[in-house]
Amino acid sequence: MVSKIQMHLDHKAVAPNLSAYIDGALAPQDRERVERHLAVCPECQRDLATLRQTVSLLRRIPVKRVPRSFTLPMSAQAERTAHRRWALANSFMRVSAAAVSFMLLLLLSTDAVLRFGAIPIPDMAPRAEKYAAPRASEVETASQVIETREVEAAPLEPTVEELVKGPPAAEHVTAAEPSPLVEGMGGGPAGTPEQEVSAAKALPAPSQPMPTESANGSRGVMAAGKGSEATPMTSVAPTAAAAIEAPAEESAGKGGGQPTQDNATSPTAEILPTEATFASSQAVVPTAEPEPVSIAEGEPPQEAPALSPLWQFWRTVRLLAGLLAGLLCVLFAGLLWTSRKRRI
Amino acid sequence: MSEEALVASARQGDVNAFNRLVLAYQELAYNVAYRILGNEDKAADATQDAFLRGYRALEQFRGGSFKVWILRIVTNCCYDQLRASQRRPTASLDDILEDDEHSRLFEDDAERPEEHVERLELDEAIQEGLGELPEDQRAVLVMSDIEGLSYEEIAKVAAVPLGTIKSRLSRARAKLRDYLLANKELLPEGFRLRDS
Numbered sequence: 001m002v003s004k005i006q007m008h009l010d011h012k013a014v015a016p017n018l019s020a021y022i023d024g025a026l027a028p029q030d031r032e033r034v035e036r037h038l039a040v041c042p043e044c045q046r047d048l049a050t051l052r053q054t055v056s057l058l059r060r061i062p063v064k065r066v067p068r069s070f071t072l073p074m075s076a077q078a079e080r081t082a083h084r085r086w087a088l089a090n091s092f093m094r095v096s097a098a099a100v101s102f103m104l105l106l107l108l109s110t111d112a113v114l115r116f117g118a119i120p121i122p123d124m125a126p127r128a129e130k131y132a133a134p135r136a137s138e139v140e141t142a143s144q145v146i147e148t149r150e151v152e153a154a155p156l157e158p159t160v161e162e163l164v165k166g167p168p169a170a171e172h173v174t175a176a177e178p179s180p181l182v183e184g185m186g187g188g189p190a191g192t193p194e195q196e197v198s199a200a201k202a203l204p205a206p207s208q209p210m211p212t213e214s215a216n217g218s219r220g221v222m223a224a225g226k227g228s229e230a231t232p233m234t235s236v237a238p239t240a241a242a243a244i245e246a247p248a249e250e251s252a253g254k255g256g257g258q259p260t261q262d263n264a265t266s267p268t269a270e271i272l273p274t275e276a277t278f279a280s281s282q283a284v285v286p287t288a289e290p291e292p293v294s295i296a297e298g299e300p301p302q303e304a305p306a307l308s309p310l311w312q313f314w315r316t317v318r319l320l321a322g323l324l325a326g327l328l329c330v331l332f333a334g335l336l337w338t339s340r341k342r343r344i
Numbered sequence: 345m346s347e348e349a350l351v352a353s354a355r356q357g358d359v360n361a362f363n364r365l366v367l368a369y370q371e372l373a374y375n376v377a378y379r380i381l382g383n384e385d386k387a388a389d390a391t392q393d394a395f396l397r398g399y400r401a402l403e404q405f406r407g408g409s410f411k412v413w414i415l416r417i418v419t420n421c422c423y424d425q426l427r428a429s430q431r432r433p434t435a436s437l438d439d440i441l442e443d444d445e446h447s448r449l450f451e452d453d454a455e456r457p458e459e460h461v462e463r464l465e466l467d468e469a470i471q472e473g474l475g476e477l478p479e480d481q482r483a484v485l486v487m488s489d490i491e492g493l494s495y496e497e498i499a500k501v502a503a504v505p506l507g508t509i510k511s512r513l514s515r516a517r518a519k520l521r522d523y524l525l526a527n528k529e530l531l532p533e534g535f536r537l538r539d540s
Binding site for chain 1: 359370388525535538
C-alpha cells in the first residue's frame with residue numbers, strides 16, 4: 001500500500017522530468033529517482049520511449065536552404081545614420097510630449113475648475129484687493145503710530161538697547177503676557193500681523209485713538225495695556241522683533257497680501273530708532289486713525305476661515321491632480337522606454 | 345577575423361563586417377523563423393527584418409554571444425509577424441501553389457526519391473504539429489531539438505530563467521508527441537511513433 005502511494009508520488013514527480021532526463025540535464029538525485037521509477041512504471045517507460053522518438057524525429061527533419069542572401073545593402077549605413085537621428089528625435093518628442101501633456105492637463109484642470117465656478121473668483125478678487133491694499137498702508141501707518149507713541153513715552157536709545165540685550169526687559173515681557181501674543185501669531189492664518197500691529201497701537205494706553213483700537217485688539221494687548229508705561233514699551237519692541245524674525249514662517253500660510261505685509265513690517269523695525277521719521281509720523285497719525293478702525297471692522301480673520309477651506313480643498317485637489325498626472329506621464333514614458341528596449 | 349572584431353567593426357557602421365556575420369548566421373536565423381512561422385516568405389521577411397534591426401540596434405549589444413542576440417531579435421520579429429497575421433489573416437498564394445518538387449529542402453544527391461518524399465512528409469507533419477503549440481513553447485522546441493541550442497543559450501534568447509525553459513520544453517515535447525500519436529497517418533510508415 002505504501003509503495004503504491006510512493007509510486008504515485010514518484011510518477012507525478014518523474015513525468016515532467018522525462019524531457020530533461022533525455023537531455024541529461026537532471027541533477028544526480030533527480031536522475032536516480034527517475035531511473036528507479038522507470039524500472040517499475042511501464043507507463044513512464046512508454047512516455048519516455050515516445051518522447052525520445054519525437055526528439056529524434058525533430059532532429060532528423062531537413063535543414064531549410066535559405067531562399068536568398070540576407071546581407072544588407074551598402075545603403076544600410078546611411079539609413080542607419082538616418083534611423084539614429086530619427087530615434088533621437090523620437091525620444092526627444094516623447095519627452096516633450098510627456099511634459100506638454102502634463103502641463104496641458106494641469107492647465108485644463110485648473111481652468112475647468114475655475115470656469116465652472118468651483119471657486120468663486122468674482123467674489124475673491126475684490127476681497128483680495130480690499131484685503132491686500134489697505135493692509136499695507138495700515139501697517140505703514142500703524143508702525144508710524146508705534147514710533148510716535150514710543151517717542152512720546154520714552155527715550156529711544158534705552159528701548160533699542162533693551163530690545164537687543166536687556167535681560168530685565170525680556171523677563172518683563174515674558175512675565176507680562178507672552179503667551180497670548182505667541183498664540184495670536186501662530187493661531188490666525190491671516191490675522192497675525194494685524195494683531196501685532198494693533199497690539200503695537202494699543203500699547204501706549206493714554207493716547208487718543210486707543211479706546212476703539214484696543215477694543216479691536218487682541219487679548220494680549222489688552223492685558224499688556226493694563227501694565228505700566230514701561231511695560232508696553234518693552235513688549236512692543238519684542239513684538240516688532242518677533243514680527244521681523246517671523247515673516248518667513250507667517251508668509252507661508254497667507255494669501256496675496258502677504259509680501260507687502262512683510263515688506264512693510266521690516267522697514268518698521270528699521271525706522272524705529274530714527275527720530276527723523278517722528279515729525280512725519282506726527283502728520284500721518286491723524287489720517288491713520290480712521291483707517292485702522294475700518295480695517296479692523298472688515299478684518300479678514302472673520303472672512304479668511306470662510307474662504308480658506310475652499311481654497312485649501314482646491315489647492316489639494318490641484319496638487320493631487322498634478323501629482324497623478326505627473327505619475328501617469330512618468331509611467332507612460334517608462335513603459336514606452338522599456339518596450340523600446342525590449343523589442344530591440 | 346573573430347566574431348568580436350566583426351561586431352566591433354559593424355558597430356562603427358561597417359556594413360561589410362556585419363554582412364559577414366549575416367552570412368554566418370542567416371541559415372540558422374531563417375530556419376528558426378521558418379519553424380516558428382511555418383511559411384517561407386514570412387520567414388524570409390522576418391529574417392531580413394531581424395538583420396536590419398540588429399544592424400540598427402548594434403549599440404545595444406552588450407557583448408556575449410552574437411548568435412543568442414540575433415536569435416532573440418529573430419524570435420521577436422517572428423512574434424511580430426504572427427501577431428500581424430492574426431490581425432489580418434491571409435492565405436498566401438505560395439501556400440496554395442506550393443510545389444513539393446521545387447521545395448528548397450536540402451537535397452541529398454545520394455538520397456533515393458522515396459526517401460526524399462518521406463523526408464518531405466516528415467517535415468510537413470512536424471510543421472503541422474509545431475503549429476499546434478503555443479508560440480513560446482514552439483520557439484523553445486525549435487531552438488532546442490531542431491537547431492540544437494543548449495538550455496542556457498535558449499534561456500538567454502528567451503530572456504527567461506533556465507527552469508522555465510526546461511518546463512516549456514517538457515510541455516512542448518509532450519504536446520508534439522501527443523499530436524504525432526494522434527495523427528500517425530501524417531507520418532511516413534518508417535517514422536511513426538510506437539507507443540507499445
